[in-house]
Amino acid sequence: MGEEVAAQEFSRADRTRHREKVRRCLDVFARMLRESAFDTDDPQTGLEVELNLIDSAGDPALKNGEVLENLADPDFQTELGQYNIEVNLAPTALRDGGLGSFETSLREDLNAAETKAAEVGAHLVMIGVLPTLGEGHMTPSTLSPNPRYRLLSEQILAARGEDILIDIAGPRERLSATADSIVPEAACTSMQLHVQTSPDQFADYWNASQAIAGVQLAISANSPYLLGKELWRETRIPLFEQATDTRSEELKVQGVRPRVWFGERWITSVFDLFEENVRYFPALLPITEEEDPLDVLESGGTPDLAELRLHNGTVYRWNRPIYDVAEGRPHLRVENRLLAAGPTVVDMIANAAFYFGLVRSLAEAERPLWSQMSFSAAEENFHVAAEQGIEARLYWPGVGQVSATELVLRRLLPLAARGLDEWGVDPAERDRLLGVVEQRCLAQTNGADWFVTRVDAREARGEDRRTALRRTLLDYRERMHTNEPVHLWD
Template identity: 30%
Template sequence: MGAFNFDNMFTREAMAEFYSVAVREKRSLMQDIADGAYVSSDLTMGNEIEGSFVRQSDFQLPQTEDFPNGVFNSVREIVKERGGDLAAELGDFDFEVNTRAKTLTGSVFRDEEKEIATKMAQVEAAAHQRGLTTLLSGLTETARREDLVLAHLVQDEQKNHRYGGINQGVMRSRGGPIDITIANHAHTPAFKNSFDHIMAEALCAALQTHIKLRDPALDFARYMNASLILAAPIIAASASTPFVLGEGPLWADSRISVFEQSIDWRSPEVRSLESTPCNFPNRYYSNIGEFYGETLKIPVLIPDLSFGKNAAGKALISSPSFRLMVGTDWRWVRPVWHQGNDEKRYMTLEFRPMSSGPTVVDMVANAALYLGAVHYLAENSDPATKNPVIPYLAARNNFYVAARDGLDALLFWRGRNMPAREVVRETLDFAKEGHALLGIDSSDSKRYLGIIEVRCCMGTPGDIKTAEYQDYKQRNSDDRWGAMEQIVRASHTALHRGITLTLSGV
């Protein structure tokens, strides 16, 4: 794999035709939203959980060439035989588990934890039959530079075609290598690597939490803007990826930086463009049309007019070409429309900053914090039109400061710089109020938000990993890769014991 030929797709005529179709579909989508086609009565949530397969023997990433049908396909065929399903991601060593939509009330978080744990156990059992095991980590610590090659692109035919096209589109637009640089806490260059493809993105595993917008025309701006305000304290509280390809500690959540740089299509000459496909959204929004208008400013990366259609050319979802453009608009919060099995249409807001893992209960705690806080803030203010907690530029700056410094960050909040821990504690208050408004069981709220409260005292999962790394190196003659394996081993143990990493005793 790795040799892609999309020359006919990337002609000037094909690009222009695709863009013209996407513009028409965007107009149609906006009209449907205005006409109430996406109105829904219930407020629901769901999650996409990305993870990695690693070898049982040494926790290294598996090699595609060691599996006749590729790593992902080899595991998925067993999962399917047992009545389950597994979604493909960019890397052949990646996978994704999706949860069903659940009404945001009662025991929703406990139910979500049970569903994720059940599905992960099913994937784990299948992986074991292939000599593999599962890991949930925003950046797999044992990954090495040589793992990130196009030969390790997922072998799933449909996704291989799509990701191969995106790779070619990004590299054509960029016109040169992808350089990834991350400064350490002293703000000096501490990590630098160069790629001639987008496979560094395959390292990045996310917890993507969706909340349904009951009426996108009315709800989008409130929930979107509240999400932008909350992104920084939620990243500060959940940061878990201080290491990249054996280097670190770098940022508290280095995945933010790796992701943004790994699929940046911009050439050096146009890096000052306002709209980029992988960054913090550009403003507080007044309506959903503003956001999708910015999507149309992003160059077409993969002009595939067959996307979202069956063999007969019938669309399987509304506005499929514009949907593909939105799929390559990787901003940290974005609205996405869906079509259920009953063909009923609905729209969710996808919150993308949180890293996957390190355990199921850690992820549900992160989602509970976000969902409670965003509901409270959205229902009690509209940051675009009233007095926001913070101005937009402060929200954007806070996001990157929190990703870099975690709970040690200073965040601009209510007119002054405040320690991140204080901001997280206020966010916890928002979440508790939001849970009460939603009718979340008090025991659920206490259990999952209690995990966040413990982190404010004991540190984030990333802090635990850094402490484990430093302790191991001191005891083992500065063995960097041995320390990486120890971090993965500890995270893996906590994951499969069903406990939070903070209280795992590593």
């Protein structure tokens, strides 16, 4: 969720001072893009995974503090809800066996975490939305004690001026509920992929990430239930969009942009995104540091741009621009934030391989895909895929409407393979991981499809919904630990 902040209140003067500082940071960032040497020598990739905690019965376990204390591992961090934790893997270059390194590291970390969590009566589950959550878990009492989360919740509710409405209509069922905090956001657990790029290539990598977002969601959906209701195949998408919405109904009608959004246009520079964030969105956490970024830059240093980075962290783009500093050098990353966690480590690394390969192939193509496709078509693909999952039909240039699985099998897997070759990935590793995606498409199944099918079967045998969800989740967790990809389950 980002950097920790102390509990505090903000005055009007604080907000004015912060706005001026953010704009100063933006001006310095623009100058850096023209003049500074960004770290592009050996592009790194990164991976973060958010996890759920359950008890032995399959219900949420509000024990992240105890689990993290027991782990005592800086790679694991707190998350928004007390039933969440997050693991961050060390960045790596794909040419150095990076995908295999991610897979090995993630399995080792999760096995160690499971052992420590079990000592306090909790177990790990990787799934986009924990299906056994109840309304009692959607209250402020389940927020983690980190002051950042309560402060964010207070600021979002204050900006909105009323309770948050969650209203999601699925093909068969509908959920309508209200919340007096942002705790519904804690139900959304994802994997986040990072790809480092140069300032000159950033726009191409971001545009490519936007163009393939719908395809990613369709083949990897893993969040079909919320509060006992069967909703979208990737319910995380509408849930996250609504749980952090600072707009009242009147502001929505006026066309004010949401803080969680797909965007509205293809870009020509990373600056476009940071500038839009500053122009369209008031600060939620107007914390101002002492650093003068211009003085730092003119003295030969690399400014932290703390205010710009903090503000950027509270605008929740599905593909987020990242400015960061490592070992005194600035760098840029695209953070791909739209995929659910799970079902297994190998499924997630296969999703990562597909993304890293496809985004490079498209970003470096002679004729950009986004010159052949409207931005609104990419956005429609995104939401259709979130709703329909593996059965989605998407628009693709030169093809028209096509099933997501056919598109992947016939067109996109070869492009992803070519991109992984350009990254320097070993061919055997490339084929193994992309083979998981291929077989998933051939079997027409993903995590969401598997889960719904099993719950339907249990209900057909006479189980009530809550029992069916809990027992299916326990089956899911057992299979998750085998690390067999989901298309081989049953």
